[in-house]
Amino acid sequence: MKYAIVDLETTGGKPADEAITEIAIYLFDGNEIIDRFISLINPERPIHWYVQKLTGINNKMLRRAPKFYEVAKRVIEITDGAVIVAHNAAFDYRVLKKEFDRLGYQYDRPSLCTVKLSKEIFPTQASYSLGKLCETLHIPLTDRHRASGDALATVELFKMILNKQRDLKDRIEESDRPGLKKIRKDIVKVINDLPSKKGIVYLYNKYDRLIGVIATKNIKNKVNKIYIKDNPKARDLQQQINSIDYELLQGNLISRIITWHYRYQKNPIFSPCTKPKLEYDQPFSNANMLLIDKGHHTGEKSIIYIENQRVIGYGFFELEWQNQDIETIKKRLTQVVDHPSLHKIIQDYLDQYKLEKIIRLDS
Numbered sequence: 272m273k274y275a276i277v278d279l280e281t282t283g284g285k286p287a288d289e290a291i292t293e294i295a296i297y298l299f300d301g302n303e304i305i306d307r308f309i310s311l312i313n314p315e316r317p318i319h320w321y322v323q324k325l326t327g328i329n330n331k332m333l334r335r336a337p338k339f340y341e342v343a344k345r346v347i348e349i350t351d352g353a354v355i356v357a358h359n360a361a362f363d364y365r366v367l368k369k370e371f372d373r374l375g376y377q378y379d380r381p382s383l384c385t386v387k388l389s390k391e392i393f394p395t396q397a398s399y400s401l402g403k404l405c406e407t408l409h410i411p412l413t414d415r416h417r418a419s420g421d422a423l424a425t426v427e428l429f430k431m432i433l434n435k436q437r438d439l440k441d442r443i444e445e446s447d448r449p450g451l452k453k454i455r456k457d458i459v460k461v462i463n464d465l466p467s468k469k470g471i472v473y474l475y476n477k478y479d480r481l482i483g484v485i486a487t488k489n490i491k492n493k494v495n496k497i498y499i500k501d502n503p504k505a506r507d508l509q510q511q512i513n514s515i516d517y518e519l520l521q522g523n524l525i526s527r528i529i530t531w532h533y534r535y536q537k538n539p540i541f542s543p544c545t546k547p548k549l550e551y552d553q554p555f556s557n558a559n560m561l562l563i564d565k566g567h568h569t570g571e572k573s574i575i576y577i578e579n580q581r582v583i584g585y586g587f588f589e590l591e592w593q594n595q596d597i598e599t600i601k602k603r604l605t606q607v608v609d610h611p612s613l614h615k616i617i618q619d620y621l622d623q624y625k626l627e628k629i630i631r632l633d634s
Contacts (some may be wrong), residue, residue: 272352276429278422279363280326283319283568287364290314291339292328295418296349298425299356301433306428308349309419311336321570326416339370350380358401358425360384361466361491378459385428392435393435404428408477443604458602461515465491468549470519473528473533474541477513483541483565484533490517508541521565524620525573528585531616533606544612553618554580559632561600562617570625575617576601581609582617596631 280293291312298306311328313336319337346367357363359587360382371378373497396407401421405412415421470490474483487493498509520526534544555577562575566587576583576597584604588595607613 272301272571273305273355274301274383274429275350275353276422276426277350277355277357277363277367277382278418278425279357279366280328280416280418281366282314282316289369290316291366291370291524292318292326292333293418294323294342294346295422297422298348298349298353299429300428306349308345310341310342315337321568324572325532340374343371343374343376346375347378353380355380355382356385356425356429357382358385358421358428360365360386361464361465365464375419382463385425387433388432391591392432401425401428450585458512458515462491462494465494465515466519467491468519469521469523469526470517473516473518473531474508474512474539475514476511479514480509480536480539481528481533482539483508484530484537484539485542486530490519504541511540518572519567521567521569522563522573523624524617524626525566525575525585527616527620528575528607528613531613532605533584535610535613537610553614555614555618557629557631557633561628561630561632562621562626563624563628563630574600574604576604577617582607582613583609 276297276299278295279291281289285290292314293311294308296308311333313333315338318328318330318333342352355364355367364380364382368378389396389399389404393404393408396404398404398545401424402412402415404410405424405428406411408428408431410424410431412420412424467489469488470486472485472490472493473481473485474485476482477508485493494515497505497512518529520529530542531579533539534542540611558577558580560577562577564573564575565571566573570589572588573584573585574588583601585605586600586604588600588603
């Protein structure tokens with residue numbers, strides 16, 4: 272069996288907008304590397320400043336690099352008949368598939384995740400990040416956060432995993448969980464590629480109508496549970512789901528706000544907005560304030576703006592938001608319908624939990 276050990280560097284930012292900036296693929300036959308492909312990629316969009324700092328790859332470096340369509344054939348050839356192996360395979364495989372989707376090509380490969388396998392094979396590790404695993408398992412790691420260096424380290428990690436458990440070839444991510452056998456193969460693949468991270472799940476029917484919005488601490492587990500349930504309502508939902516999307520979100524309050532917003536505005540069939548039986552008219556402690564919490568990723572903040580006791584909207588900002596005036600911030604917000612049930616969500620959260628910051632504007 273052949274394994275294509277893959278690592279990607281990307282532009283960062285929102286998941287739907289990610290594009291590859293560097294790719295490394297080492298074709299591994301279980302004993303040695305038999306082929307390799309390494310290249311910078313022109314993503315045709317700017318790289319997030321945080322990613323530039325992390326990887327050292329900047330926009331200027333990529334001006335003359337090949338675009339993805341120019342290397343797509345090579346990627347197809349080197350991974351043909353191979354199992355994609357990556358550290359956090361859900362991310363790398365999803366981004367790779369999206370690049371091919373943009374070209375109108377259906378790219379499908381079985382995949383294995385060395386994070387999941389490491390948790391099984393090395394259960395006592397304090398951390399399963401590639402850097403920490405390499406440190407504790409004494410695996411050489413050079414050029415950290417560059418595709419070639421991380422991919423080579425993943426090759427060595429995968430060798431150790433294979434030596435510990437040689438039956439992996441029979442365990443390529445084919446689902447045998449109850450309920451999943453009865454659904455379309457493309458949906459099973461989507462579920463296998465979902466991340467086990469906090470965020471929001473969006474469910475669509477064949478008419479691309481939003482039929483479900485769910486905030487969850489574990490996206491993959493939540494979707495799995497949808498298909499494991501066996502009751503009339505669950506079966507109805509399973510039959511109607513045609514596509515699944517998600518949004519990674521670190522902030523808990525912003526997840527609740529966005530979920531409420533979509534449910535109230537779109538009124539999805541399977542997760543309609545729950546409104547309080549009684550009007551909630553308790554005023555906020557401050558009539559005008561910014562609620563600051565975590566955003567999609569490290570370095571980004573979510574902001575909820577309240578003005579004259581009304582919830583105006585929410586948005587996501589990098590560190591530069593602190594240098595912007597209120598009117599500029601307001602222009603970048605997603606507007607929401609101010610409603611007593613939304614007030615209750617916010618006030619209940621503030622009563623129980625702490626945000627990163629609350630900026631009171633009354634003074």
